[in-house]
Amino acid sequence: MAPRKLAAGNWKMNGDLAALDQIAMIGDAGASCDVLICPPAPLLVPMIAGAGPVKIGAQDCHAEDAGAHTGDISAVLLRDLGASHVIVGHSERRADHAETDAMVCAKAAAAHRAGLVAIICLGETEAERDDGRTLDVIATQLAGSLPEGATAANSVIAYEPVWAIGTGRTPSLDQIAEVHALLRDRLVARLADGADVALLYGGSVKPGNATEIFAVPHVDGALVGGASLKAADFIPIIAALDAA
Numbered sequence: 001m002a003p004r005k006l007a008a009g010n011w012k013m014n015g016d017l018a019a020l021d022q023i024a025m026i027g028d029a030g031a032s033c034d035v036l037i038c039p040p041a042p043l044l045v046p047m048i049a050g051a052g053p054v055k056i057g058a059q060d061c062h063a064e065d066a067g068a069h070t071g072d073i074s075a076v077l078l079r080d081l082g083a084s085h086v087i088v089g090h091s092e093r094r095a096d097h098a099e100t101d102a103m104v105c106a107k108a109a110a111a112h113r114a115g116l117v118a119i120i121c122l123g124e125t126e127a128e129r130d131d132g133r134t135l136d137v138i139a140t141q142l143a144g145s146l147p148e149g150a151t152a153a154n155s156v157i158a159y160e161p162v163w164a165i166g167t168g169r170t171p172s173l174d175q176i177a178e179v180h181a182l183l184r185d186r187l188v189a190r191l192a193d194g195a196d197v198a199l200l201y202g203g204s205v206k207p208g209n210a211t212e213i214f215a216v217p218h219v220d221g222a223l224v225g226g227a228s229l230k231a232a233d234f235i236p237i238i239a240a241l242d243a244a
């Protein structure tokens with residue numbers, strides 16, 4: 001088995017009911033890779049209803065299955081609604097909500113218990129890269145964020161350099177390759193099916209750079225922010241992944 005290709009869109013705090021037609025257009029494009037959109041939580045139900053072949057996921061979940069946690073959403077409920085995936089540990093949540101590797105690990109474990117695929121996000125800051133600490137940071141985040149029981153069927157790893165998110169800047173292809181090779185090595189060492197875990201690159205993926213990024217070894221797809229908001233931008237990225 002090889003990792004399954006995945007084109008994932010993270011809408012972050014963007015989109016509205018009118019954006020449902022984007023999902024229909026993306027579905028109509030007829031991709032052969034897996035295509036996932038993670039909208040803001042209130043849009044999950046209407047989007048799941050009209051998703052067609054597009055998978056719908058959430059952007060976060062709580063580490064517990066239920067309880068007194070006002071404003072939070074359980075992985076159990078997400079699964080009940082029909083979500084297939086949940087993003088955990090996005091750098092915006094690590095920064096805005098002080099999420100640690102241990103918290104991300106607990107959320108990924110909750111996702112697994114509920115039957116969701118956890119997309120576990122990792123990435124270095126610009127200062128960490130400038131200090132030459134990228135590989136150490138990524139290895140530490142992976143070790144601390146990947147729960148026991150992770151498999152290729154229930155986990156996807158997204159490498160997203162913090163400084164490349166929403167900036168229009170991307171690492172060189174060699175820099176992406178270096179990190180993805182490290183991730184693959186660590187996953188193979190830790191998991192029986194580590195060779196089959198899908199590895200996504202994220203950070204300013206656009207129609208114009210997708211083909212070269214998808215040609216990098218061990219890049220099995222992308223986690224796309226801004227360019228996933230419009231079908232006209234996301235469909236060429238999906239097509240580039242299908243062609244890779």
Ligand SMILES: O=C[C@H](O)COP(=O)(O)O
Nearest residue numbers: 010165166203204225226
């Ligand atoms: O989750 C997606 C990433 O943060 C990438 O966002 P971006 O494609 O807008 O740079």
